[in-house]
Each structure stands twice: as C-alpha cells, then as structure tokens.
Amino acid sequence: MQSGVRAGGTGKALKLAGASLPVTVQRSTSFGGITPTWVRLLARPGLGGERRASPSSGIASVSFDPAGTILASDGTAWVDTGQIYTADTWWEVLYKLNFTNHTYNLYLSPAAGPRVSFTPVKEGLQFTDTSQGALDALKFGGCYSATLPDDTYLDNVMVYYVEKMAFISAAQTLVQDQPSGPVTVQLQNSLGEPQRAMEDLTLELKSTSSEGKFSLQREPWGDIAQAFL
Numbered sequence: 001m002q003s004g005v006r007a008g009g010t011g012k013a014l015k016l017a018g019a020s021l022p023v024t025v026q027r028s029t030s031f032g033g034i035t036p037t038w039v040r041l042l043a044r045p046g047l048g049g050e051r052r053a054s055p056s057s058g059i060a061s062v063s064f065d066p067a068g069t070i071l072a073s074d075g076t077a078w079v080d081t082g083q084i085y086t087a088d089t090w091w092e093v094l095y096k097l098n099f100t101n102h103t104y105n106l107y108l109s110p111a112a113g114p115r116v117s118f119t120p121v122k123e124g125l126q127f128t129d130t131s132q133g134a135l136d137a138l139k140f141g142g143c144y145s146a147t148l149p150d151d152t153y154l155d156n157v158m159v160y161y162v163e164k165m166a167f168i169s170a171a172q173t174l175v176q177d178q179p180s181g182p183v184t185v186q187l188q189n190s191l192g193e194p195q196r197a198m199e200d201l202t203l204e205l206k207s208t209s210s211e212g213k214f215s216l217q218r219e220p221w222g223d224i225a226q227a228f229l
Contacts, residue, residue: 016142018150033134046150047087048143161189
C-alpha cells in the first residue's frame with residue numbers, strides 16, 4: 001500500500017489503487033476531543049466513475065467528486081465547496097474540528113501553489129454524528145473508473161491541537177539603549193499545553209517604537225524582522 005508517488009520530501013505515500021469495489025482503509029486510535037483539533041493531509045485524488053453516498057456516521061468528510069468538484073459533508077448531506085480539481089494533482093485538506101458545538105471549518109488549497117490567505121472555504125459545517133465528542137478514527141476511501149485515472153494517493157497526514165501563540169517569558173521593563181532579556185513565545189493548545197508546529201512558521205517582529213529592533217542573540221547583535229518556528 002506504499003508508493004513512491006508522494007507530495008514531496010522523503011518517505012512514501014499511501015496508495016489506494018482503483019478497484020471495482022472501492023477500497024476503504026482506516027486508522028483507529030484515541031486522538032481525543034480537545035477543541036480545536038486540526039486534521040491535515042495531502043491528497044492526490046483519482047477520478048471515480050460515480051459519486052459516493054454522503055456519510056451516515058463519523059464527524060467530517062470531503063469527497064473529490066467525479067464531476068471535478070470538491071464536496072464536504074454538512075450533517076448527512078454533501079455541500080459544494082466551490083472548489084474544482086483535476087485528477088492527479090495534490091491538494092491540501094485541513095479540518096478544524098470543534099467538539100464543543102459539533103461543527104467544523106474546512107480549508108482547501110492546491111498543494112503546488114502558495115496559500116494566499118488562511119481562510120476556510122466552508123465554516124460551521126455540522127458533524128455527521130453530533131454525539132461524537134472525540135476523534136477516534138481516520139478513514140480514507142478510494143474510487144473506481146474503467147477508463148479514467150482512478151488511483152488515489154495520501155501523504156503527510158497529521159493531527160494536532162494548536163490554538164494560540166503565547167508569551168511565556170516574564171514581562172520586562174525596557175531601558176533606553178539597552179537590550180532586553182530573551183523573549184520566548186510558544187504554540188499552545190486550548191489547555192495552555194505546548195504544541196509543535198505542523199510546518200515551518202514565520203513570526204513577524206514589529207515594534208511601536210521607531211527605534212525598536214530585534215535580534216536572535218544579544219551579542220553580536222544582528223537586526224532581524226522575522227523569526228522562524
């Protein structure tokens with residue numbers, strides 16, 4: 001089930017080969033119910049011969065429809081996300097799950113292009129099963145067509161819980177012409193627990209003072225405008 005066709009980097013992607021009975025694979029484990037829970041993956045969809053039925057269980061779903069549109073589950077029905085795709089192109093799929101009100105936001109973007117703005121294509125979509133209080137499985141389904149490219153690939157599947165960026169160093173009183181002590185920021189979940197970034201993040205550094213400057217180290221000083229997490 002592993003393939004050298006991958007989104008980038010090293011390792012192998014998961015290949016769902018086209019079959020007359022579309023295959024479904026599942027990863028079951030206790031991912032928890034912290035709000036928000038983020039699920040991110042890269043998908044290179046094949047083009048199936050018929051539309052899959054809308055889900056009747058689970059939390060959130062996306063379907064790459066045979067018509068070339070991308071659908072999302074909203075309760076027990078599909079809704080159009082307004083996004084179109086072609087077969088054998090990589091897409092980033094990102095869910096933001098809210099276990100408090102049983103809704104989710106969906107982000108979609110072609111993996112080959114830059115993310116212009118971090119804006120969901122759909123907000124407030126209803127869980128299929130509103131009794132679900134935690135994420136306990138990830139399911140992936142293939143497709144089938146006798147004449148079209150129907151193999152599907154999945155890569156870089158992640159589950160994480162970042163909600164905010166917080167300062168964890170103590171407040172300081174600045175003295176003119178003197179550098180401050182270290183300023184430390186941390187990614188945290190809704191419980192204030194430290195989290196790791198899913199990818200490299202850029203932190204823009206700005207000051208309300210016209211003379212304000214930043215450096216990664218005290219000596220030797222080197223002016224910077226960005227830091228990378």
